[in-house]
Amino acid sequence: MKKVFIVAFLITFTLSIKAQETRYSTKTNLNYYSEKVNKSDAYINERCVLDIYYPENIKDFPTVIWFHGGGLTQGEKEIPQALTKKGIAVIGVNYRLSPKIKSPKYIEDAAAAVAWAFANIEKYGGSRSKIFVSGHSAGGYLAMMVGLDKKWLAKYNVDANGIAGLIPFSGQTITHFNIRQEKNIPETQPTIDEFAPLFHVRADAPPLLLITGDRELEMLGRYEENAYMMRMMKVVGHKETKLLELDGYNHGMTEPAFPLLLNEIKRIIEKR
Numbered sequence: 001m002k003k004v005f006i007v008a009f010l011i012t013f014t015l016s017i018k019a020q021e022t023r024y025s026t027k028t029n030l031n032y033y034s035e036k037v038n039k040s041d042a043y044i045n046e047r048c049v050l051d052i053y054y055p056e057n058i059k060d061f062p063t064v065i066w067f068h069g070g071g072l073t074q075g076e077k078e079i080p081q082a083l084t085k086k087g088i089a090v091i092g093v094n095y096r097l098s099p100k101i102k103s104p105k106y107i108e109d110a111a112a113a114v115a116w117a118f119a120n121i122e123k124y125g126g127s128r129s130k131i132f133v134s135g136h137s138a139g140g141y142l143a144m145m146v147g148l149d150k151k152w153l154a155k156y157n158v159d160a161n162g163i164a165g166l167i168p169f170s171g172q173t174i175t176h177f178n179i180r181q182e183k184n185i186p187e188t189q190p191t192i193d194e195f196a197p198l199f200h201v202r203a204d205a206p207p208l209l210l211i212t213g214d215r216e217l218e219m220l221g222r223y224e225e226n227a228y229m230m231r232m233m234k235v236v237g238h239k240e241t242k243l244l245e246l247d248g249y250n251h252g253m254t255e256p257a258f259p260l261l262l263n264e265i266k267r268i269i270e271k272r
Contacts, residue, residue, distance in 0.1 A: 022087060023056040026079070032093075032116035047096050048109055050116065052124065053079045054089035060127040062164070062265050063089040065117055067135030067142045072106055072178040073098050075138070082258035088265070089126050091117055095142070103179045103195060107152060110142040114163070115156035132165045132265055136254050138178075140171025144197035148205055163206040165268050167261050170212045170222055170251055173197045173229040190221070198229055203237035209264045210243040213253040222251065 029049045031038050038045040055061055064083060068075040077092035084090070095109035117131055133143040146152050147166040153159070175191040185191055192198050210230055215223035226243055233241035244260060246253045 022058055022085070024053060024085065025056050026051060026053045030116075032113045043096060043100060047094050048112065049077070049094050050113055051077055051079055051092045052089060053084060053092075054124045054126065055087060056125075058087065059125045060130070061088055061125065062130035062132060062269060063091060063117060063121050063126045064261070064265070065091045065093060065114055065131065065133045065135075065143075067093050067095070067110060067113075067133075067139030069135065069137030069139045070097075072138045072141075072176060080254070080258060082255060083262070086262060088262075089121065089124065098178055098182065102182050103176075107142060107145050107195075110146045111152035111155065114146050115153060115158050118156075118158050118162065128162070130164050130265075130269060131162070132167060132261075132268075133163055134167040134169065134261055135171070136169040137171065137251065138176065140168030141173075141176050141197065143168045144171055144173065144208075145195070145200075147208075148197050148200035148202065149194070161204060161206060165207040165209065165264060166205070167209045167211070167264055169254055169257050169261075170218065171197070171210075171226070172222070173225040198225075198232060201229070201232045201236050201238070203239075205233070205238055207240035207264075207268055208233060208238070208242070209260070210241070211246065211253070211257045211260055212243070213246050213249040213251050215245060217248070217250040219251045
């Protein structure tokens with residue numbers, strides 16, 4: 001584990017030296033399920049949409065798929081301001097929410113959105129080999145589930161190992177507390193089953209950067225869950241798992257974490 005202090009956040013990471021000269025466009029409320037699926041379910045048609053923000057005049061750019069937080073019960077898609085004008089595309093995703101639906105519907109939605117990116121990003125000028133999956137809290141949980149349990153993307157003939165990197169912000173690594181509530185499992189009873197990222201640790205997974213707030217200020221157990229995730233990924237032989245703890249920040253730690261996400265994208269791309 002590495003503690004990250006506020007001085008690190010004074011550094012601005014720019015993936016393209018010409019980012020300030022780049023033109024950007026945004027397309028909103030694009031359905032990521034097929035027309036047939038949308039017509040069959042009004043809630044899918046309403047909720048399962050995404051926004052894409054992308055550079056117009058550069059090619060083969062990286063893409064960040066961003067899943068919002070909210071405990072799987074609330075929240076709205078967003079294009080984080082800290083990720084704009086950085087020479088990358090950002091895809092903000094809405095997914096269905098509990099209690100209107102139950103697990104694993106929101107995981108299915110996350111996989112469908114990632115599959116949409118693999119199928120469509122080249123149309124916007126991006127690279128399929130530079131798709132990163134991220135999100136905060138529940139969004140970080142979804143990012144890990146889609147990237148570690150390969151069955152969700154396999155439905156779309158997408159290999160989860162094609163994801164360039166997983167970068168969850170304060171994601172739950174045990175079974176999500178909302179799923180435990182659906183099963184009448186107390187929130188204070190830790191559970192690791194098929195709906196836990198920890199259940200799917202594997203050596204061949206994409207690079208994994210875990211970022212949490214300060215262990216004394218975070219949600220109960222959130223840092224420790226991520227620390228265990230890091231340890232178990234290393235135990236199974238994964239070579240690129242790292243955990244960063246943001247000293248002095250609580251669960252709402254996204255702003256200081258965004259530069260770290262950008263730096264990780266830069267590191268992975270330059271390593272190739």
